[in-house]
Amino acid sequence: MDIPVKLSHTSALILQTISHGYRYGFDIMDVTGLPSGTVYPALRRLERDQLIQSKWESEALAQERPLRKYYRVTRLGNEVLMSAIKRYPLLERLAPETKTRGR
Amino acid sequence: MKGRLTTLGQCQMILCVASWIVPRRARAEWRKEWEAELAFAWQISQAKGESSAATRLRWRCCGAFLDAAWYRCTREDLRSTSKHWSQMPTFVLSVLFGVLLLLAGASGDFPRLRSILLRPPYGDPQHIVTVSRTGVTSSAEWVVPYFWVDIWRRHEPAVEGVAAYSWRPRAAALMISGRPAGVASVRVEDGLFQVFGVRPLLGRTSRPSDAQDYRIGLLLSYETWRRNFFCDPNILEKRATIDGQEAMIIGVLPERFWFPSADVGVWRLADKRSFSREAVGVVARLRPQVSERWAEGALQRDVSNMTGEAFWGSSLQVWPVQERIRQPLISYTVALCITLLVMIAVIWSGRLNLYPRYAGAVRACRWWTFFAIKSFLLLSILLAAVVEFTPEPYVFPPGKTTFVLESVSLWIFSVGCLFTLWWSLVDQQSRCRVCLRRLVLPAHIGGSGCLLLGWVGTELACPEGHGLLHVSETDVCWLDPAQWTQLDESWESLFSEKANDEVLG
Numbered sequence: 256m257d258i259p260v261k262l263s264h265t266s267a268l269i270l271q272t273i274s275h276g277y278r279y280g281f282d283i284m285d286v287t288g289l290p291s292g293t294v295y296p297a298l299r300r301l302e303r304d305q306l307i308q309s310k311w312e313s314e315a316l317a318q319e320r321p322l323r324k325y326y327r328v329t330r331l332g333n334e335v336l337m338s339a340i341k342r343y344p345l346l347e348r349l350a351p352e353t354k355t356r357g358r
Numbered sequence: 359m360k361g362r363l364t365t366l367g368q369c370q371m372i373l374c375v376a377s378w379i380v381p382r383r384a385r386a387e388w389r390k391e392w393e394a395e396l397a398f399a400w401q402i403s404q405a406k407g408e409s410s411a412a413t414r415l416r417w418r419c420c421g422a423f424l425d426a427a428w429y430r431c432t433r434e435d436l437r438s439t440s441k442h443w444s445q446m447p448t449f450v451l452s453v454l455f456g457v458l459l460l461l462a463g464a465s466g467d468f469p470r471l472r473s474i475l476l477r478p479p480y481g482d483p484q485h486i487v488t489v490s491r492t493g494v495t496s497s498a499e500w501v502v503p504y505f506w507v508d509i510w511r512r513h514e515p516a517v518e519g520v521a522a523y524s525w526r527p528r529a530a531a532l533m534i535s536g537r538p539a540g541v542a543s544v545r546v547e548d549g550l551f552q553v554f555g556v557r558p559l560l561g562r563t564s565r566p567s568d569a570q571d572y573r574i575g576l577l578l579s580y581e582t583w584r585r586n587f588f589c590d591p592n593i594l595e596k597r598a599t600i601d602g603q604e605a606m607i608i609g610v611l612p613e614r615f616w617f618p619s620a621d622v623g624v625w626r627l628a629d630k631r632s633f634s635r636e637a638v639g640v641v642a643r644l645r646p647q648v649s650e651r652w653a654e655g656a657l658q659r660d661v662s663n664m665t666g667e668a669f670w671g672s673s674l675q676v677w678p679v680q681e682r683i684r685q686p687l688i689s690y691t692v693a694l695c696i697t698l699l700v701m702i703a704v705i706w707s708g709r710l711n712l713y714p715r716y717a718g719a720v721r722a723c724r725w726w727t728f729f730a731i732k733s734f735l736l737l738s739i740l741l742a743a744v745v746e747f748t749p750e751p752y753v754f755p756p757g758k759t760t761f762v763l764e765s766v767s768l769w770i771f772s773v774g775c776l777f778t779l780w781w782s783l784v785d786q787q788s789r790c791r792v793c794l795r796r797l798v799l800p801a802h803i804g805g806s807g808c809l810l811l812g813w814v815g816t817e818l819a820c821p822e823g824h825g826l827l828h829v830s831e832t833d834v835c836w837l838d839p840a841q842w843t844q845l846d847e848s849w850e851s852l853f854s855e856k857a858n859d860e861v862l863g
């Protein structure tokens with residue numbers, strides 16, 4: 256299948272980070288070391304292209320702090336990520352450790 | 359602790375400022391996301407007791423500006439924003455105001471318009487008159503032989519002063535200290551400025567008695583001095599030539615002084631000899647208590663007695679300068695009034711659906727105020743453009759009728775008035791009766807096949823959902839105005855920005 260969306264290296268890295276379970280904006284910054292001015296616009300673009308999807312977390316998870324927005328990779332996003340990994344072999348090496356659920 | 363609290367406050371302030379960049383509809387959610395992240399990061403850093411967290415958080419929050427800018431600058435967003443702006447009533451007013459400012463810049467602050475509208479700097483203007491012949495066959499025959507001027511100057515007690523001028527201004531090449539300027543010039547007698555009782559801004563208005571004769575004496579208009587010579591205060595000492603002949607600048611006239619045309623930039627002083635065989639224009643200053651009628655008879659008698667001139671069908675006319683200066687203004691006003699009458703007739707006939715019937719007094723007031731300001735700006739632009747940028751006939755030759763017939767600007771103004779006011783009305787009709795935004799989403803309704811049974815036309819909607827305008831396609835009769843349907847608040851959700859975007863794609 257032809258993948259319609261071509262990702263920049265940074266976007267691919269962010270997409271990969273999300274797929275590894277780092278689903279919040281600030282978490283992605285911590286893991287990738289990218290500044291907020293890069294990460295957030297990239298998240299907006301990925302969401303616009305339907306590669307990721309955003310949702311508000313549940314009240315139960317947030318407890319007493321404000322609700323955070325999290326992102327998860329869509330099926331199309333996974334396909335695009337696979338083809339991006341083929342294009343950028345270095346991505347695999349940059350991949351963060353998969354995050355364990357919780358926190 | 360206090361310092362750390364300030365860091366959180368600072369970060370929140372940064373986010374608050376950045377949020378103003380985000381389009382309104384996405385702003386709340388955008389801010390909620392950023393503030394939640396900030397609160398979480400703040401909690402963690404406090405729990406860990408990190409000292410570098412404050413700076414890091416501040417930097418992260420500064421990145422919010424780039425995120426906000428992304429929202430604002432997406433192309434689709436820009437397109438829809440500009441569309442929204444152009445629908446607003448303030449958009450039209452700002453564009454019109456901008457055009458007016460542009461015209462002001464291009465013309466140099468409307469010099470011609472100001473010369474018509476504002477009082478010229480003549481001393482006791484009510485006593486200054488022009489003397490011309492009436493009842494002549496050609497409009498160029500209003501001038502009188504120069505020797506008549508001499509007769510009046512010597513024998514007529516009714517006039518305090520009288521002066522001649524060559525009535526047709528002509529283009530002249532003026533050069534002062536190597537700086538050239540092309541201006542309209544007119545030859546006048548020394549005494550003309552005394553007749554007008556005008557005080558010069560610089561220098562004097564008559565040639566000094568000890569001046570060398572061979573140089574031509576020149577007086578500059580304020581506009582020429584300002585525009586071509588940048589208000590040079592030492593201009594009187596500079597070397598000057600006019601059409602290659604040596605000249606001396608003896609003075610600069612005050613702002614708004616003009617005669618016999620607003621275009622004249624330089625007056626050349628000329629003596630009796632150069633006028634002696636010419637027909638000239640005449641200005642005179644009447645003595646107080648002498649009426650124009652009385653002066654006409656007296657001047658005519660003088661000429662008949664001295665030369666035997668019979669005046670047959672023609673006669674002399676003494677006409678106050680003030681009245682002649684106001685003549686273009688009167689003509690423009692008459693043209694405007696005629697157009698307004700036509701427009702009022704159109705509105706009265708009900709051809710256009712203009713009156714906000716469903717609106718309260720405040721809305722009706724807003725509606726008509728907007729219409730008035732828009733029309734006023736349009737007419738001002740038109741008037742400024744035609745007066746400043748079309749060739750003007752010389753007001754001081756013939757009379758009213760010639761001005762009305764020969765003035766290009768008056769004709770353009772009259773036709774332009776009709777068009778601009780018509781546009782203003784049509785624009786008004788296609789606006790929401792509540793918020794004054796331009797109506798959008800034109801939808802064709804009905805089939806032309808069922809004209810007799812159903813209604814065929816276009817329906818327009820207010821982008822905010824205040825109402826619908828139905829414009830019929832084929833008028834069943836001439837008096838078939840567009841219909842406005844007010845929508846109540848229950849319709850609002852249909853017209854929310856989201857729904858709107860979906861429709862507009």
Ligand SMILES: [Zn+2]
Pocket residue numbers: 790791792793794795820821822823824825
């Ligand atoms: Zn409206």
